Amino acid sequence: MDDPILFNPKTHSHLIPSFADILTACITTPPYTTAGFLPPIDPARIRKWWEDRVREESEGHRKIIMQMARDPSTGEEELAGYVMLGMPVTETGPFRGSVEKLMVSPKYRQKGIAGRLMAKLEEVARAEGRTLLLLDTESGSPAELVYPKWGYIEVGKVPDYGISPLDGSLKPGTFFYKNLLSASKAA
Structure with missing residues (x-):
């Protein structure tokens, strides 16, 4: 498997339906994720x-x-997963970035893709001068357990943060951060 790559709107826009399909699959396939949309x-x-x-x-x-x-x-190349680095425009925090929508197709889970995507995201974040990364995930989800393994530090939990796509109940969210400057000194 090749390394993760950056999306290029000029050459990869044909993949938009595949991005949408993976997001849909992650919302509708166990373990269900609260990813912004409901069935x-x-x-x-x-x-x-x-x-x-x-x-x-x-x-x-x-x-x-x-x-x-x-x-x-089929031997055909296809999108297996993705993650986004949000880069808010702010004069007081141009060094901050947000980790958004880490999604791996159910077909490709348990193959190390999420870790590969996060490593590439951190490389891209450093190149963009984004050295403090923030993220949130559903409390109790598999993601909540894996982020600390990648060096993310839990800040806390917010009750009733998102609506479950499974049953419509309110679920807590867990918030994390990682300071890439501190992480590179520790490595």
């Missing part, structure tokens, strides 16, 4: 949401990192 999924709405993210990437407000893989049954 029943409207494919047009998710595709539009992705078009907006691509526009933000084109404007320099985010980077989209993607992992391509070969489908073992």
Whole structure:
């Protein structure tokens, strides 16, 4: 499997339906994730949401990192997962970035893709001068257990933070950060 790569709107926009499909699968396939949308999924709405993210990437407000893989049954190259680095425009925090939508297709889980994507995200963040990364995830989710393994420090939990796509109940969210400057000194 090749290394994760940066999304390029000029050459990768044809993948927008694949980004939408992975997001849909992560919301509707166990373990269900609270990823901004609730079932029943409207494919047009998710595709539009992705078009907006691509526009933000084109404007320099985010980077989209993607992992391509070969489908073992067809040999065709396809999108296996992605993560985004949000880069808010602020004079008081130009060094901050947000880790957003780390998603791996259910077909490609348990193959180390999430870790590869996060390593690439951190490399891109450093190159962009974003040395303090923030993220949130659903409390009790598999992601909550894996971020500390990658050096992210839990800040705390917020009760009733997101609506579960499984049953509509309110779920707590767990917040993390990682200071890439401190992490590089410790390594």
